[in-house]
Amino acid sequence: MSISTDFSVAIVGAGLSGLCLAQQLVRAGIDVHVYERDPGPFVRRQGYRIILDRYGLEALRASLPRPLYRLALATGDEPGGHLRFTDSRLRDAFTINFKDEPYATRQVDRLTLRSILMSGLEERIHYGKAAVALEDGGPAGLRLRFSDGRSAEATVVVGADGVGSALREQIMPGADPENSPMAGIYGRSPLRQDGASVIPEALRTSGVLALADEPGRAFFFTSMRFGESPRDAFPRLAPDSYAPTGDDYVMWGLLLRQEEVPMGVRGDLLAMRELAARRSADFHPLVRRLVDTAELDATVLNLFATGRRPRQWAVPRATMMGDAVHVMPPFGAHGGNTALRDAALLGRRLVEARANGTPVEEAIAGYQDEMVPYAFRAVDTAARLMRRLTGGAAAPHWVLTRVLPRLHPVTVPEA
Numbered sequence: 001m002s003i004s005t006d007f008s009v010a011i012v013g014a015g016l017s018g019l020c021l022a023q024q025l026v027r028a029g030i031d032v033h034v035y036e037r038d039p040g041p042f043v044r045r046q047g048y049r050i051i052l053d054r055y056g057l058e059a060l061r062a063s064l065p066r067p068l069y070r071l072a073l074a075t076g077d078e079p080g081g082h083l084r085f086t087d088s089r090l091r092d093a094f095t096i097n098f099k100d101e102p103y104a105t106r107q108v109d110r111l112t113l114r115s116i117l118m119s120g121l122e123e124r125i126h127y128g129k130a131a132v133a134l135e136d137g138g139p140a141g142l143r144l145r146f147s148d149g150r151s152a153e154a155t156v157v158v159g160a161d162g163v164g165s166a167l168r169e170q171i172m173p174g175a176d177p178e179n180s181p182m183a184g185i186y187g188r189s190p191l192r193q194d195g196a197s198v199i200p201e202a203l204r205t206s207g208v209l210a211l212a213d214e215p216g217r218a219f220f221f222t223s224m225r226f227g228e229s230p231r232d233a234f235p236r237l238a239p240d241s242y243a244p245t246g247d248d249y250v251m252w253g254l255l256l257r258q259e260e261v262p263m264g265v266r267g268d269l270l271a272m273r274e275l276a277a278r279r280s281a282d283f284h285p286l287v288r289r290l291v292d293t294a295e296l297d298a299t300v301l302n303l304f305a306t307g308r309r310p311r312q313w314a315v316p317r318a319t320m321m322g323d324a325v326h327v328m329p330p331f332g333a334h335g336g337n338t339a340l341r342d343a344a345l346l347g348r349r350l351v352e353a354r355a356n357g358t359p360v361e362e363a364i365a366g367y368q369d370e371m372v373p374y375a376f377r378a379v380d381t382a383a384r385l386m387r388r389l390t391g392g393a394a395a396p397h398w399v400l401t402r403v404l405p406r407l408h409p410v411t412v413p414e415a
Contacts, residue, residue: 007030007031007155007354007360008030008031008032008033008140008153008154008155008156009021009025009030009031009032009033009154009155009156009157009158009350010032010033010035010142010144010152010153010154010156010157010158011032011033011034011035011157011158011160012034012035012131012144012157012158012159012160012161012165012166012167013034013035013036013037013159013160013161013162013165013322013324014034014035014036014038014041014118014125014127015114015160015161015162015322015323015339016110016113016114016117016322016336016339016340016343017160017321017322017339017340017342017343018034018158018160018161018321018322018343019034019114019117019118019121019125020059020060020063020064020117020340020343020344020347021063021158021160021321021343021346021347022034022121022124022125023063023064023065023068023117023120023121024062024063024343024344024347024348024351025347025350025351026120026121026124027063027065028347028351028354030350030351030354032124033124033125033126033152033154034121034124034125034126035126035129035131035144035146035152036125036126036127036128036129037128037129037130037131037147037161038127038128039127039128040127041114041118041125041127041242042111042242048109048110048186048188048224048249048251048298049107049108049109049110049222049224049251050107050108050110050113050333050336050337051079051105051106051107051108051333052076052105052106052107052108052336052337052340053104053105053333053337054104054105055337055338055340055341056106056336056337056340056341057104057105057106058341058344059340059341059343059344060072060340062344062347062348063343063344063347064116064117065120067237067238068116068117068119068120068237068238070237071116071233071234071237071238072106072108072113072116073106073227074227074228074233074237075108075109075112075116075226075227075228075229075230075233075246076106076107076108076109076226076227077106077107077224077225077226077227078105078106078107079105079106079107081097081205081206082095082096082097082205082206082207083095083096083206083207083208083209084203084206084207084208084209085209085211086208086209086210086211087210087211087213088210088211088212088213088219088282088283088284088287089283089284090208090210090284090286090287093211095206107224107225109224109226109230109244109246110336111244112226112230112244112246115230115234115241115242115243115244116238116241118241118242119238119240119241120241128148129146129148129150130146130147130148130166131144131145131146131147131159131161131166131167132145132146132147132166133145133166133167133170134157134167134170134171134315134318139153140153140154140155141153141154141155141317142154142155142156142157142315142317142318144157155317155360156317156318156319156350156360156364157315157317157318158318158319158320158321158346159171159318159319159320159321159324160320160321160322160324160339160343161324162322162323162324162327163177163305163323163324163327165320165324167318167320167324168320168324168325170314170315170318171313171314171315171318171319171320172310172311172312172313172314172320172325173311173312173314174308174311174312175307175308175309175310175311175325176308177305177306177307177308177327178305178306178307178308179258179303179304179305180258180303180304180305180306180329180383180386181257181258181259181390182216182255182256182257182258182304182329182386182390183255183256183257183258183260183261183301183302183303183304184253184254184255184256184301184302184304184330185253185254185256185261185272185273185275185276185299185300185301185302186251186252186253186254186299186300186301186302187251187252187253187254187273187276187290187291187294187295187298187299187300188249188250188251188252188294188295188298189249189250189252189289189290189291189293189294189295190247190248190249190250190293190295191223191224191225191247191248191249191250192248193293197223198250198286198289198290198293199223199250200286204223206222207220207221207222208220208221208222209389210283210284210287211389212282212283213282215390216255216256216257216390217254217255217256217257217279218254218255218389218390219252219253219254219255219280219283219287220252220253220255221250221251221252221253221287221290222250222251222252223248223249223250223251224248224249224250224251225248226246226248229246230243230244230245230246231243231245231246250290252287252290252291252294253330254276254279254280254291255389255390256279257390258303260275260279261275261301261303265301266301267301269296269297269299270296272299272301273291273294273296273299276291276294276299277291277292302330304329304330304386305327305329306327306328306329306379306382306383307323307325307326307327307328307375307376307379309372309376310325310368310372313364313365313368316361316364316365317360317361317364318364319346319364319367319368321339321342321343321346322338322339322342322343323335323339325342325371325372325375326338326375326376326378326379327379328378328379328382328383329382329383329385329386330382331381331382331383331385331386331389332378332381332382332385334378334381334382335378335382338374338375338378341374342367342371342375345367345370345371346364346367346371349363349364349366349367350363350364
């Protein structure tokens with residue numbers, strides 16, 4: 001399809017939502033460019049496994065060419081059917097059983113999905129471009145300025161540059177996220193060690209949230225198994241695209257309070273993994289094994305924050321998506337799906353406006369009016385779950401960690 005250059009979109013941030021939007025706009029023949037502050041596509045970890053719900057899958061289906069959508073399905077796998085809440089020794093407190101809805105959800109590796117979303121956009125993604133300001137002016141209408149002193153013009157600018165967005169104060173003044181008292185140290189460990197799975201068969205289809213004896217600390221882990229290895233699927237469906245390694249792994253996260261993470265530890269991968277080892281030393285041996293065998297360069301610290309509803313949108317031809325608007329604590333698996341939902345909705349509004357001659361300002365306002373309610377329902381849900389699981393209420397925590405586990409058999413015997 002030919003690309004029209006009289007209407008252009010500049011997307012700030014080459015994360016999942018920014019790339020998803022770019023894919024949809026390119027398919028519709030709209031000129032789009034993505035500006036990413038990182039110097040290259042794979043210079044830092046972008047997260048691990050995510051579960052795509054119906055909104056995430058619908059966004060990919062609406063945005064991607066058919067071969068790339070099939071690639072996302074092929075390399076993913078059906079997610080686990082259970083979330084087990086246990087005590088620190090992995091004795092069950094209770095289990096949430098998810099609905100058996102084939103094709104309604106998909107477990108995918110974030111790096112693999114990002115590689116899929118970049119496919120075909122290589123000439124439209126510009127790295128080492130840190131946006132610093134947005135200005136009116138230029139033939140296109142808006143001018144985006146970068147830290148290197150250069151600029152780019154566009155009809156529409158979309159901020160998809162995450163929780164630390166440089167454009168948020170201009171586009172959504174007074175809506176900086178609110179910090180929370182909680183943090184997470186995330187890691188990735190091989191699923192198979194010495195030829196055998198480290199996850200026992202009893203937990204094969206489960207995510208596990210193990211609660212420590214004291215409130216405010218917990219350990220989550222789950223396995224990521226690829227349906228088809230990216231090394232096999234990419235040559236078949238996206239032969240010119242980068243294929244990640246695609247080895248099955250266990251993703252894990254240690255939940256703790258921010259005050260437990262010294263400033264000197266932040267950014268030091270070895271120090272973060274050592275802190276995770278110390279703070280999980282009294283957990284089940286399986287937990288300690290996961291931390292001890294974690295890939296050092298895959299260790300990530302996340303300081304949890306909660307987005308604030310925008311009070312105004314100050315630039316009619318600019319808007320925001322994803323964590324730049326509605327960052328949320330990682331409880332409930334809504335963050336990535338909500339960002340992809342944003343991209344599909346905004347893309348549809350812009351494509352329809354372009355086809356119908358509707359003013360782009362109306363299309364953007366319509367997107368914002370629809371996005372804010374569903375996005376902040378997800379934010380409120382995630383924040384509420386975080387408070388329930390990490391609050392200092394002694395009685396509920398005592399029931400979860402001391403009473404209920406004694407009513408169930410030991411799920412994972414200790415060696």
